[in-house]
Amino acid sequence: MSGAFRIGDFAWEIPTDYKPGMRVPGVVFADEELFEAASRDKALDQVANVAFLQGIVGKSLAMPDIHWGYGFPIGGVAAFDESSGVVSPGGVGFDISCGVRLLKTGLTEDEVRPGLRDLMATLASNIPRGLGTRGRIHSTQSMLRKVLVRGAREMVGLGYGREEDIEHTERGGTYPGADPARVSERAFERGADQLGTLGSGNHFLEVQVVEKVFMEKEARAFGLHEGQVTVMIHSGSRGFGHQVCTDYLQIMDRVVNRLGWELPDRQLVCAPLGSREADDYLAAMACACNYAIANRQALMHWTRESFERFFNASERSLGLDILFDLSHNVARMEDHQVDGRKRRVCVHRKGATASFPAGHPDVPAAYSEVGQPVLIPGDMGTHSYVLVGTETAMKESFGSTCHGAGRTMSRSKAKKTIRGPELKERLERQGIVVLAGNVKLLAEEAPEAYKDVSRVVDVCQGAGLSSKVAMLRPMGVLKG
Amino acid sequence: MRFNTIEHTADIGIEVEAESLEELFAGAARAMFSIMVDLDGVSAVLSRDVSLDASDLVDLMFEWLNELIFLVSANRLVLCDFEVGSVSSERLVATVRGEEIDPARHSLELEIKAATFHEMVVEERGEGWYARVIFDV
Numbered sequence: 001m002s003g004a005f006r007i008g009d010f011a012w013e014i015p016t017d018y019k020p021g022m023r024v025p026g027v028v029f030a031d032e033e034l035f036e037a038a039s040r041d042k043a044l045d046q047v048a049n050v051a052f053l054q055g056i057v058g059k060s061l062a063m064p065d066i067h068w069g070y071g072f073p074i075g076g077v078a079a080f081d082e083s084s085g086v087v088s089p090g091g092v093g094f095d096i097s098c099g100v101r102l103l104k105t106g107l108t109e110d111e112v113r114p115g116l117r118d119l120m121a122t123l124a125s126n127i128p129r130g131l132g133t134r135g136r137i138h139s140t141q142s143m144l145r146k147v148l149v150r151g152a153r154e155m156v157g158l159g160y161g162r163e164e165d166i167e168h169t170e171r172g173g174t175y176p177g178a179d180p181a182r183v184s185e186r187a188f189e190r191g192a193d194q195l196g197t198l199g200s201g202n203h204f205l206e207v208q209v210v211e212k213v214f215m216e217k218e219a220r221a222f223g224l225h226e227g228q229v230t231v232m233i234h235s236g237s238r239g240f241g242h243q244v245c246t247d248y249l250q251i252m253d254r255v256v257n258r259l260g261w262e263l264p265d266r267q268l269v270c271a272p273l274g275s276r277e278a279d280d281y282l283a284a285m286a287c288a289c290n291y292a293i294a295n296r297q298a299l300m301h302w303t304r305e306s307f308e309r310f311f312n313a314s315e316r317s318l319g320l321d322i323l324f325d326l327s328h329n330v331a332r333m334e335d336h337q338v339d340g341r342k343r344r345v346c347v348h349r350k351g352a353t354a355s356f357p358a359g360h361p362d363v364p365a366a367y368s369e370v371g372q373p374v375l376i377p378g379d380m381g382t383h384s385y386v387l388v389g390t391e392t393a394m395k396e397s398f399g400s401t402c403h404g405a406g407r408t409m410s411r412s413k414a415k416k417t418i419r420g421p422e423l424k425e426r427l428e429r430q431g432i433v434v435l436a437g438n439v440k441l442l443a444e445e446a447p448e449a450y451k452d453v454s455r456v457v458d459v460c461q462g463a464g465l466s467s468k469v470a471m472l473r474p475m476g477v478l479k480g
Numbered sequence: 481m482r483f484n485t486i487e488h489t490a491d492i493g494i495e496v497e498a499e500s501l502e503e504l505f506a507g508a509a510r511a512m513f514s515i516m517v518d519l520d521g522v523s524a525v526l527s528r529d530v531s532l533d534a535s536d537l538v539d540l541m542f543e544w545l546n547e548l549i550f551l552v553s554a555n556r557l558v559l560c561d562f563e564v565g566s567v568s569s570e571r572l573v574a575t576v577r578g579e580e581i582d583p584a585r586h587s588l589e590l591e592i593k594a595a596t597f598h599e600m601v602v603e604e605r606g607e608g609w610y611a612r613v614i615f616d617v
Contacts, residue, residue, distance in 0.1 A: 070598030189554040239553040266597035410487040
């Protein structure tokens with residue numbers, strides 16, 4: 001076994017003899033400090049493990065926010081040939097289509113700051129969150145089925161938002177290929193009353209202000225300017241997506257047994273693309289993607305309602321327009337140049353964001369001249385970013401970049417070293433209003449439990465995977 | 481039965497040791513719920529029968545813990561008592577007890593969303609049994 005070595009300012013290679021059985025090398029996009037952080041836990045081993053899977057093309061990749069996950073590392077990207085490759089539910093993760101939505105406002109920090117605490121309280125009372133909380137939408141089976149097929153489009157039809165919202169959502173608000181018949185009864189049961197809930201853990205809703213614009217033309221195209229207030233929503237497919245993943249891990253475990261495949265980690269179970277099990281999973285996964293997009297659509301709708309109530313004005317007059325909505329846990333069929341020829345591949349992004357350049361067919365029309373917006377949530381107390389996709393990402397990373405700061409400290413260590421109430425006080429001193437369902441749990445999400453998000457996005461920029469358009473500073477945080 | 485938690489950068493895990501396989505499965509469930517909630521505040525006022533089939537012990541542990549997570553997520557239950565009647569490598573029969581989640585009364589600590597296959601171990605060690613499970617939180 002030989003170790004990883006540096007191949008550029010922002011890239012490290014994990015050679016195939018790092019672990020016998022790797023079909024392709026691994027590449028980690030990182031500077032020295034982030035690479036060293038990735039080497040401290042089992043993340044590099046996980047990059048190597050992904051390279052064992054059948055039909056992997058190019059390299060097994062990791063973004064700079066890489067950390068130890070289960071199966072794939074968090075920050076892992078891998079593409080599999082459509083005829084010889086596989087799809088792996090563990091390569092998407094349990095929170096299928098966990099993602100980010102950014103809502104713009106026509107308000108400035110000065111207009112929001114004086115009543116910020118009350119605004120956050122209004123949002124808190126309007127947005128269901130935390131463990132064991134029921135959602136406000138009591139969906140019937142038939143409504144849920146439509147949501148699973150049509151995603152945000154169905155929600156807009158039900159009155160949760162406007163037509164323009166879906167044009168500014170990844171895949172036009174509907175993930176294609178969804179088939180509710182491929183979803184278990186149990187997933188329906190878990191999904192029934194969780195639609196329109198924020199959840200707990202690292203999910204949040206944040207009121208932010210654009211602190212700095214780096215690229216004028218792109219910022220203008222995205223409708224961003226310095227001093228403008230924005231709202232970021234980070235949530236996923238809740239219990240519904242988790243059940244889909246759990247169900248298909250067991251189904252694919254049987255596939256792997258039947259085929260007699262040896263895997264370095266059972267969480268990497270998978271099925272050959274084109275097989276019934278793979279098709280079924282992709283159709284169920286698409287349902288979970290639509291559930292997640294619909295979930296964020298409902299959360300955004302109540303955010304607008306909260307602003308309307310608070311400012312006593314219509315959301316349109318307050319300029320509450322969506323900038324974009326994207327998923328960072330997903331697998332999808334895409335065309336990419338591999339070894340000089342165009343190939344159709346199943347790209348798995350687990351804790352990684354699509355980063356498509358100007359002119360790419362999947363970039364919404366409004367942004368086709370500048371490229372796809374990439375939304376990067378930071379941690380409480382530091383910044384979030386809006387980036388833009390690049391041509392280099394298409395060549396180097398199957399059109400992918402980072403998804404966030406990435407954890408560096410375990411939850412139990414964070415709880416031991418940081419006290420929730422003190423953290424809340426510290427953030428308040430920085431001018432950040434924090435409303436948390438459980439203040440004790442806040443410690444697990446403390447800024448020091450995460451890598452420096454600015455370093456992560458700088459490395460992405462250095463490696464050419466995305467470019468910085470704007471930096472957002474938190475003003476108010478709502479946590480589960 | 482003894483258990484301790486395992487440090488994981490993003491998530492959390494447990495290691496459990498027990499004298500019998502039945503005690504091991506009951507212990508893993510108890511360990512998982514003790515991460516989620518302060519068990520002292522949970523009463524055994526209602527029960528559910530659980531019967532599972534799997535391909536091997538690891539698959540069975542995966543299915544068992546995810547079955548209990550389903551009861552939390554879909555039926556809003558917190559569980560405190562796990563009576564595992566029998567476990568073989570392919571089958572488990574148990575009765576679990578607890579009550580409906582009441583956020584006002586129950587001190588909910590951490591939402592465990594799934595048990596993963598990642599590095600999962602269920603094996604005989606010395607005179608007893610050992611299990612390791614990493615959760616998605």
